[in-house]
Amino acid sequence: MKKAVIPALLLVAGLSVSLSSAQAADGAMLGNTCAGCHGTNGVSSGPASPTISALEKDTFVDMMNSFKSGDRPSTIMKRIADGYTDEEIAAMADFFASKPYKAADQKFDADKAAAGKKLHKDYCEKCHEENGTFDSDGSAILAGQWKTYLDYNLADFQAGDRPSPKKMAKKMKKMVGKHGVGSLEDLSNYYASQK
Amino acid sequence: MSNITRRGFLKASAATAAAVSMAGAPHVARAAGQKVVIVGGGTAGATAAKYIRMADASVEVTIIEKNASYHTCYLSNEVLSGDRTIESIEFGYDGLKAHGVTTVIDEVTGIDPAAKKVTTKANGDFAYDRLVVAPGVSLKYDTVDGYDATVAETITHAWKAGSQTVTLRKQLEAMKDGGTVAIAAPPNPFRCPPGPYERASQIAMYLKRHKPKSKVIILDSKEKFSKQGLFTNAWTELYGYGTDNSMIEWRAKSAEGNVTGVDAANNTAISGEMGTETKADVLNIIPAQQAGAIAVAADLVDDSGWCPVDKKTFESTKHKDVYVIGDACIATSMPKSGYAANSQAKVCATAIVASLQGKEMVVPSYVNTCYSIVGEDYGISVAAVYRLEGDSIKKVSGGLTPKDASAEQRKREKMYAYSWFANITSDIFG
Ligand SMILES: Cc1cc2nc3c(=O)[nH]c(=O)nc-3n(C[C@H](O)[C@H](O)[C@H](O)COP(=O)(O)OP(=O)(O)OC[C@H]3O[C@@H](n4cnc5c(N)ncnc54)[C@H](O)[C@@H]3O)c2cc1C
Numbered sequence: 001m002k003k004a005v006i007p008a009l010l011l012v013a014g015l016s017v018s019l020s021s022a023q024a025a026d027g028a029m030l031g032n033t034c035a036g037c038h039g040t041n042g043v044s045s046g047p048a049s050p051t052i053s054a055l056e057k058d059t060f061v062d063m064m065n066s067f068k069s070g071d072r073p074s075t076i077m078k079r080i081a082d083g084y085t086d087e088e089i090a091a092m093a094d095f096f097a098s099k100p101y102k103a104a105d106q107k108f109d110a111d112k113a114a115a116g117k118k119l120h121k122d123y124c125e126k127c128h129e130e131n132g133t134f135d136s137d138g139s140a141i142l143a144g145q146w147k148t149y150l151d152y153n154l155a156d157f158q159a160g161d162r163p164s165p166k167k168m169a170k171k172m173k174k175m176v177g178k179h180g181v182g183s184l185e186d187l188s189n190y191y192a193s194q195k
Numbered sequence: 196m197s198n199i200t201r202r203g204f205l206k207a208s209a210a211t212a213a214a215v216s217m218a219g220a221p222h223v224a225r226a227a228g229q230k231v232v233i234v235g236g237g238t239a240g241a242t243a244a245k246y247i248r249m250a251d252a253s254v255e256v257t258i259i260e261k262n263a264s265y266h267t268c269y270l271s272n273e274v275l276s277g278d279r280t281i282e283s284i285e286f287g288y289d290g291l292k293a294h295g296v297t298t299v300i301d302e303v304t305g306i307d308p309a310a311k312k313v314t315t316k317a318n319g320d321f322a323y324d325r326l327v328v329a330p331g332v333s334l335k336y337d338t339v340d341g342y343d344a345t346v347a348e349t350i351t352h353a354w355k356a357g358s359q360t361v362t363l364r365k366q367l368e369a370m371k372d373g374g375t376v377a378i379a380a381p382p383n384p385f386r387c388p389p390g391p392y393e394r395a396s397q398i399a400m401y402l403k404r405h406k407p408k409s410k411v412i413i414l415d416s417k418e419k420f421s422k423q424g425l426f427t428n429a430w431t432e433l434y435g436y437g438t439d440n441s442m443i444e445w446r447a448k449s450a451e452g453n454v455t456g457v458d459a460a461n462n463t464a465i466s467g468e469m470g471t472e473t474k475a476d477v478l479n480i481i482p483a484q485q486a487g488a489i490a491v492a493a494d495l496v497d498d499s500g501w502c503p504v505d506k507k508t509f510e511s512t513k514h515k516d517v518y519v520i521g522d523a524c525i526a527t528s529m530p531k532s533g534y535a536a537n538s539q540a541k542v543c544a545t546a547i548v549a550s551l552q553g554k555e556m557v558v559p560s561y562v563n564t565c566y567s568i569v570g571e572d573y574g575i576s577v578a579a580v581y582r583l584e585g586d587s588i589k590k591v592s593g594g595l596t597p598k599d600a601s602a603e604q605r606k607r608e609k610m611y612a613y614s615w616f617a618n619i620t621s622d623i624f625g
Contacts, residue, residue: 026557032246032541033562033580036534036619037611045621048607049614075596075608076578080562083580083592088560148610 027095103144116190236260239521330487340456574608
């Protein structure tokens with residue numbers, strides 16, 4: 001039914017509606033399909049899947065592409081990211097970048113969080129600016145992210161399963177060498193403590 | 196959280212300013228308060244209500260739902276194993292009220308597409324500009340001799356979560372060690388293709404913990420089933436599948452598996468061409484299904500018993516301005532799942548708002564995922580992204596959890612399954 005209508009319309013309008021604009025990727029249409037796992041507007045209810053709102057456009061695009069290429073390990077995101085074109089990913093990046101971030105309401109260990117706060121300053125703040133609240137240069141937002149998710153990713157970085165920027169790997173190695181693997185747990189508690 | 200991403204947010208807004216103004220710009224003059232009525236406030240209906248209001252708060256949205264609260268079928272299998280309470284899968288309609296959705300607790304008894312109104316049992320007629328029909332499935336009791344809605348109170352189907360879920364749980368708790376649980380799995384197509392096998396897994400997990408001499412027999416009306424390789428893998432690893440002491444036994448249709456009757460007095464299932472009798476301590480009969488009764492009564496179904504729709508909008512191909520979403524519609528190649536229902540509802544909501552605003556519908560996009568929890572710290576999944584090609588919904592990516600997934604990945608998939616549950620239920624009802 002609709003199939004017949006569209007070409008007819010195009011003819012009537014003297015092809016003033018170009019096909020490409022009629023078929024442009026729609027950020028909201030695409031982005032809303034993710035809400036079943038990431039929450040409405042990308043704000044996750046947890047306990048493990050990450051909030052993806054308010055990411056910088058480039059960060060989001062890089063993440064989707066690294067899932068696609070398999071550079072970054074995933075349980076399910078490769079299977080999903082593979083389904084989208086560059087144009088669609090860019091449209092979703094705009095959509096999620098425009099949605100406000102909301103820190104997760106979650107439990108944390110206050111002592112570990114205090115230790116993590118100091119570790120963050122010494123080893124991570126340089127790139128994860130403003131206590132990890134600011135997505136600068138593709139570093140994503142750590143403050144208020146779900147702790148279980150941070151733990152998974154810190155474990156993957158530590159094991160070398162998820163590639164990290166060279167300098168970040170160096171800092172982590174130095175930190176773990178000096179403070180032990182428990183320092184990772186301190187850091188995730190710190191980020192979880194931020195509201 | 197006040198200044199989180201303050202800077203990032205400013206930059207982002209500049210980048211999207213153009214897109215936003217485009218979407219909201221040409222405000223075509225139109226009658227205020229156009230009415231959308233939604234039959235059924237389940238997964239599909241409630242999602243559509245919320246997303247219509249999010250896209251255009253001038254539209255008056257009314258859900259007519261027969262139950263005062265909704266029990267999700269998803270994760271109801273964990274209620275059977277005792278890993279979850281029935282309360283944890285119950286959701287009310289207050290969250291939707293905050294989005295300006297009116298919910299009327301009543302049953303829709305008739306739809307008049309010519310007069311554009313629906314009739315209810317207790318609250319009279321409701322006029323609509325657009326109607327969404329999302330009644331889920333109805334059970335074809337007549338495909339199993341000796342089975343009906345009354346018998347189902349004791350020999351449950353538990354394929355609509357709620358009181359029967361609790362009954363089945365109580366029967367499992369009361370069963371002696373060494374008992375037999377038999378599950379009759381339905382023919383295609385039906386609600387939640389992996390559901391019966393997740394159910395068998397959850398029951399086996401419970402039995403392994405508390406009644407290890409017991410077993411689960413699946414009597415199947417099919418030759419194969421969803422995620423079969425992953426399920427049998429897990430059963431082999433966890434429940435001795437394939438050995439003489441297996442806690443799960445699966446009988447295909449060709450092995451006399453298809454259940455054709457029930458001898459209720461003897462708690463016995465009758466299956467196959469030979470009329471094989473399986474006496475069980477706990478019997479669970481999941482019959483064949485079709486679209487919810489109201490969709491059948493309103494002439495929205497075709498010969499298959501399901502509702503044909505235009506897959507770009509989910510408008511019925513049988514009646515104008517009536518849309519059918521969720522399990523009731525034919526959305527091949529999407530399965531009948533909660534994730535699919537939620538995703539279809541958003542396509543439909545976008546299409547309805549576009550049609551009310553006199554705009555062109557955007558390119559639709561659809562996603563499905565089904566997680567199954569098959570044991571302690573053991574989750575598996577199937578996922579797919581779809582796009583519209585011609586007039587069919589085509590899978591463009593996706594697939595299954597790899598067979599050789601590590602223990603850590605399986606554990607994470609269970610945590611992600613719980614996350615999916617938390618997020619989808621807040622996306623629907625929050
Ligand atoms: C055991 C089990 C496990 C499952 N697990 C998963 C899973 O892990 N993941 C997943 O994605 N899916 C899962 N599903 C599938 C999922 O539950 C369904 O696909 C989904 O609920 C379909 O949504 P729906 O809106 O079409 O129907 P429903 O959610 O059933 O909603 C229909 C609503 O309409 C109401 N209604 C019907 N007729 C009328 C009427 N005449 N008047 C008023 N109200 C009416 C009903 O009361 C109901 O509330 C599972 C299903 C089962 C049975």
